[in-house]
Amino acid sequence: MKNITLSSIDADKVARLVVLPFAKSIEIAFKSIRVRFFRSMITTMSLVLAVSFLSFIRVSNDVANGLLAAGNPTYRQSLINAGYDLQPEETRIESSPKQRWIVILSLLVCVVGIVNAQLMAVTERFREIGTMKCLGALDRFVLRLFLLEAGMQGLAGAGVGSLLGGVCAILNGLASFGMDAMGNLPFMDAWTSVLFAVVVGCVLSLLGVLYPAILAARMQPVEAMRAEH
Amino acid sequence: MADVGNIVRVSGVTKNFKLGKVEVQALKGVDLEIPTGYYISIMGPSGSGKSTLFNMIGGLDKPTTGKVFIDEVDIAQLDAYELAWLRCRKIGYIFQTFNIIQVMTALENVTLPMIFGGMNNDEAVEKGMQLLDLVGLGERFSHKPFELSGGQQQRVAIARALANDPAIILADEPTGNLDLKTGEEIITLLKSLSKERKVTVISATHDIKMLNVSDQVVWIRDGRIDKIENRDELKISVGVVATR
Ligand SMILES: Nc1ncnc2c1ncn2[C@@H]1O[C@H](COP(=O)(O)OP(=O)(O)OP(=O)(O)O)[C@@H](O)[C@H]1O
Numbered sequence: 236m237k238n239i240t241l242s243s244i245d246a247d248k249v250a251r252l253v254v255l256p257f258a259k260s261i262e263i264a265f266k267s268i269r270v271r272f273f274r275s276m277i278t279t280m281s282l283v284l285a286v287s288f289l290s291f292i293r294v295s296n297d298v299a300n301g302l303l304a305a306g307n308p309t310y311r312q313s314l315i316n317a318g319y320d321l322q323p324e325e326t327r328i329e330s331s332p333k334q335r336w337i338v339i340l341s342l343l344v345c346v347v348g349i350v351n352a353q354l355m356a357v358t359e360r361f362r363e364i365g366t367m368k369c370l371g372a373l374d375r376f377v378l379r380l381f382l383l384e385a386g387m388q389g390l391a392g393a394g395v396g397s398l399l400g401g402v403c404a405i406l407n408g409l410a411s412f413g414m415d416a417m418g419n420l421p422f423m424d425a426w427t428s429v430l431f432a433v434v435v436g437c438v439l440s441l442l443g444v445l446y447p448a449i450l451a452a453r454m455q456p457v458e459a460m461r462a463e464h
Numbered sequence: 465m466a467d468v469g470n471i472v473r474v475s476g477v478t479k480n481f482k483l484g485k486v487e488v489q490a491l492k493g494v495d496l497e498i499p500t501g502y503y504i505s506i507m508g509p510s511g512s513g514k515s516t517l518f519n520m521i522g523g524l525d526k527p528t529t530g531k532v533f534i535d536e537v538d539i540a541q542l543d544a545y546e547l548a549w550l551r552c553r554k555i556g557y558i559f560q561t562f563n564i565i566q567v568m569t570a571l572e573n574v575t576l577p578m579i580f581g582g583m584n585n586d587e588a589v590e591k592g593m594q595l596l597d598l599v600g601l602g603e604r605f606s607h608k609p610f611e612l613s614g615g616q617q618q619r620v621a622i623a624r625a626l627a628n629d630p631a632i633i634l635a636d637e638p639t640g641n642l643d644l645k646t647g648e649e650i651i652t653l654l655k656s657l658s659k660e661r662k663v664t665v666i667s668a669t670h671d672i673k674m675l676n677v678s679d680q681v682v683w684i685r686d687g688r689i690d691k692i693e694n695r696d697e698l699k700i701s702v703g704v705v706a707t708r
């Protein structure tokens with residue numbers, strides 16, 4: 236009897252690896268978001284707002300630059316009327332230092348918000364993490380699941396936020412400059428701005444979950460199970 | 465049964481917990497040998513160190529001193545991957561608080577260890593359904609844990625513990641949160657599994673009902689083994705316990 240068990244161990248030794256296929260990780264992460272939809276939405280909300288702000292600022296500048304590039308003096312005048320600080324020799328509008336500061340601040344606040352929300356989410360899930368580890372999950376499975384969740388949340392939140400900001404910027408342009416704003420809009424630039432904001436949003440989301448996820452992944456199963464009592 | 469080996473060997477295990485400045489010694493030197501295929505109950509009053517011992521045997525926590533061998537392999541020598549493999553393939557855990565993953569369905573809970581063990585999804589689903597049938601929950605595979613009663617959740621946990629055909633099932637008060645009848649059903653289920661599948665069952669418990677089905681009872685008191693009784697010696701002390 237003993238010999239049988241021992242030889243079966245030897246045979247197994249080659250394949251002594253626990254695995255979590257990537258497709259399965261995505262499935263689990265996706266379901267996990269769906270089940271906790273409300274919670275995920277709150278986590279993502281600050282990201283949506285910050286990213287839409289970033290996207291709004293950048294697309295607004297694109298609209299203004301489109302008008303400026305058309306070289307029409309009336310556009311130039313209406314830009315100045317709309318509050319753009321245009322010197323006579325300037326041919327491009329860059330975001331002002333003040334704008335940049337506000338954007339950076341809003342993104343910072345957003346990351347802090349994500350870290351906070353994710354820390355709470357991780358604490359709520361200690362038992363789940365501990366159980367998974369008892370079933371054989373490696374640290375990096377846990378890490379990967381959290382990163383995937385944050386990535387998906389980031390993509391969705393930043394996507395929505397960025398589009399929202401872009402649309403608002405264009406509507407705002409239409410309100411200030413009429414149809415000319417659309418006519419002269421450099422669409423490539425506007426798309427680039429929107430995509431840029433999405434990428435920034437995803438990066439921020441991942442950044443925000445990194446510390447909580449590492450904390451969760453390093454948990455010993457017993458600690459994780461006890462934590463909730 | 466003379467040639468049956470020991471699947472678990474605990475040798476001189478102590479465990480200290482630091483609570484602020486105070487050190488609590490939860491285990492004060494435990495030696496224990498558990499033969500393959502046995503159904504063992506670990507009995508003892510609350511706080512005697514049952515769960516602590518359970519965690520040591522299961523590789524969920526490390527002893528302060530002493531060694532735990534599973535299949536004559538010292539589990540302190542295993543690296544993170546081998547330990548995960550051990551938890552995944554060799555041992556099935558059942559907890560007092562069920563510990564079903566709340567966001568997954570019954571079936572997903574049962575298949576997860578098989579996925580970790582490298583089985584492909586279709587096979588895992590098929591085997592998961594068989595296991596749920598075995599514990600009498602075949603109909604409810606798509607239910608989330610909160611839609612199941614305590615006894616049903618514990619059945620899911622048992623099915624999950626069996627997922628990778630483990631050599632050992634570790635159960636820490638599996639009936640602790642269940643009513644009498646459901647507890648009895650769970651015990652009967654565990655017993656029949658140990659008989660049919662030759663699984664070694666190690667169960668920490670307060671539950672006197674567990675004694676009837678045990679091959680051996682380990683009495684633990686204040687972090688030490690008080691006595692070990694085999695099945696035939698048991699009737700007497702069960703009588704004593706029952707009249708207390
Ligand atoms: N993580 C911990 N930190 C500090 N002390 C602990 C810890 N775990 C257990 N102990 C202490 O170790 C002793 C044994 O605890 P254990 O949980 O093993 O008892 P038990 O026999 O399982 O009791 P019960 O039947 O109530 O579950 C107790 O005095 C407990 O306070």
Ligand SMILES: [Mg+2]
Nearest residue numbers: 514515516636
């Ligand atoms: Mg206990």
